[in-house]
Amino acid sequence: MNFFKRAWLNIWVKKGRSLLLILVSSAILMFVLAGLLIRSAAVKATETAKNEAGATMTLSANRQAAFKKMRQNSSRSSSKTSRPKLTLTPVKLSDATKIAKLSNIKTSNVTSSTSANAKSYDTVSTTSGMGGNGGGPTGMKSSASSGDTQIDGVTATSLTTTFSEGQSKITKGRGITANDKNTNNVVIEKELASQNNLTVGDTMTLKKTSGNKATVTIKVVGIYTASSTSSASAGPMSTDPANTIYASYTLANTIKGSKYAGTADSVTFNVTNPAKVSTTKKAGNQLISSQYSLSTDDASYQSVKASMANVAGFANKIVWLVAIAGTVILALIVILMIRERRFEIGVLLSLGEARWKIVAQFFTEMLMVIVVAIAIAGAGGKFVGNQLGSQLVSQSTTTQTTTNATSDQPGGQPGGTKGSGPGNRQAASTKAKDLNLEIAVSAVDLAELGGFGLAITFLSIMIAAGGIIRLEPKKVLIS
Template sequence: MNLFKRAWWRLTGTPGKTLMLIGLFFVICTLVLSGFLIQSAAARAAENAKKSVGAVATMQLDVNGLLASGKNNGSEGSGQNPGIIGSAGDLKRDLVDKICQSSVIADCNYTADGAAFPTKSTRLHQPVPAPAGQNTGGTDLFKVDGVRKLDEVSAFRNGDSKMIAGKGIGPDTKKNEIVVEERVAKENKLEVGDKVELKIGDLSPGVDTSEHEFTVIGIYKSSTADTGQYVPAMMDPANQLYTTIEGASLLGGRTTDGGGTLKSATFTLNDPDDLGRLKEDAEKAGADLQIFPISVNDKQYKTLVGPITKTASFATVTVWLVAVAGTIILALIVASNLRERRGELGILLSLGEKKPKLLGQHLVEVVACAVIAIGLAGVGSQFISEAIGNKLLAGEVDSADEEAENESLQPDYSDPSGMGKQGDGRPETDPIDSLDVQLGPADIAKVGTTGLGIAALATLIPGARVLRLNPRDILTKGD
């Protein structure tokens, strides 16, 4: 008799066991397919995050690298620390501008720091005088930051500071233009277009002590109010000035050759994997990466995909556990069925039926149940996996938020201004908190392969004993 007919009669003749087998397969296939869907959704989210955020690479002086290179010449005294670091330690803006032309860079920025002594025409904002007898000579200065784009400075991006008059610093700003805070502007009765004079904030021997003239092109307002207590002038947000790279280099006592001397440069990559290409382009532009190494900081990318990656890892473990457990459970069920059907097996063998066909009949029965279960799983798994995945992801996001809260304050080099801002230690990018589950033919094929593989193993392993049976033993001795 045809084994397919016997399999059909068996399945329709015992509907309870057939439905139980289909139900068990449905649970297994649904969990496996949900795991696959969560994995694929996480992979898509990670790829999209990689494209949208990329990674930020930082380039700045490595003093140890400079000393090891043998290019340092302290006698030149034109570096960031005159007399200690020579011109070989100057990261020039012109060089960085060449690197910024690399095709792997989505955006670039850089910063230079400096300080300036007040003059008779430009006074500091100090609402509370210093305590009597306290030496304030080293702190009674304006803090001067040179930037490429003022609107990329973290304080302006997050709204702590905003322009109230004029314009900010941009790539086309002239080297002698400056932006001042509202309180300094009121203290000195300054308006957009006025001239201010400042002295280089460095008292080292040989440094120019003459006054340098700047034009006020903008006035901004900081949200940090006066405390009512004495604060060193250089630490008071009101005394924060912004100018160009060349302006900050001049006031910082550094060379302005080559467009000015940078503190650091940042490059936002199109893809975190483009770091190698960026380094190649930097070397072609003339950069010595031993002295000015480039290191990538993919903090925002990791923040985005961290929880969803952990969720995908959990889904992978679940798939394997369900597959192994399902195979074992089904194998036990098939073995139990074979034990119950020993009389049927003995009669068929005595009638001359081939042993492989007996095993094939059981395989057809199990595979038929698996196919039905796979179809049902395909209908409901998208909704189930989305609910399960989002629940798991919510837990991972909460854990990530707690870890961020507990982090110590660290410079954030993902700040595209290169300022390395100090904040509350939390990244500016929120983690991905939802899954975009999409069921496709590839997912059905994967779960189908897995389900049929489980069916085959669960049938063949216990069914192998059928090949060792003979009719006499079955019918006379039972088990």
């Protein structure tokens, strides 16, 4: 094993050359490590996206089935004076409960919206408003008269997109929670509160728009601010966004009328594993009748997944390109080194040294260099990976956002809840934009880098070894 000693002596005595080799190898391995880190970070980010970006499934009335029924009724009816009515069946909460019990369902949010007229307070009027309140966030409201106050009944405000994505924020008190079920607690907008000198703990009254038009007293438990983007999706016929009051869906149902008890406009389910959303949808469809439909929205997850797939793919290319280029570069360096040291090789051969041991000496020398280079790359790879990764993510998410923007079609499931409507597409894009790779050097990454370093060294030495195998000592030593 004399070649170990020779390798060490050579590396130690020729410090300048060794340093140069270490620098070149470090640069190569640093980029290999950066690629590896970005790749593993992209995989991790995709995993995280499953939990954070999430996907939703919405149970609502089947509009297509309702239209079909309406057309059938229309053809059967002999009367030309009476126009057929579109009847949307409210979602039964008992059905929603069955779906909520599916294994991939994390949480659910019941949405029931309606409107009422202000009694003890004045609504915020919008100077550029069109007036009236023709549409609501759900199709259900078509059966009720419209009021000047929008009541969005939910299970919890934190489960709605507007709050979870930060478009609306609780500034005082608290939001609506599941504990507010069967209470008259509400959360009102800051402008509405300010205009009417209302604060948390105060009560206000409103009047139903249908039935006996009874008065309902509600209690303010929280105040929120709505950003300007909230109104963007509300449509031209809506009231000012400041007139939207959040309450428990039970209160919304009470205002709508007794026949709406135990129902909802829609129920949105947050799924645990977005990758299995279609399987969950299939299972859910088996639990409901054709009057209802289940729609899925995993845009956030798909957006993150696509971005990360791009990043991981590019990182993979970096790893292989740098590894191949590194092998070629190192092979060329070793070939030059062998040419420079042909006399030494000749003397070794004249002493009777086996050719494989001479190759082993060069391999050992390069191995010593690579070990130091791995340590340097390990220290610097995180920095390079961070720089490269953030650049890649930024490019990738920009491309993805553009793709989303061009592929988004209007007319999605209306409603402000998570997982539906165009507003949610925006949220998906926002999430993708905010995505950041967490670059960290782990033992596994270093082991993988070591493997690449070893392979690069081995291949470069093997490529260059031809020079040693073919070298004839007579030609070198005796001239």
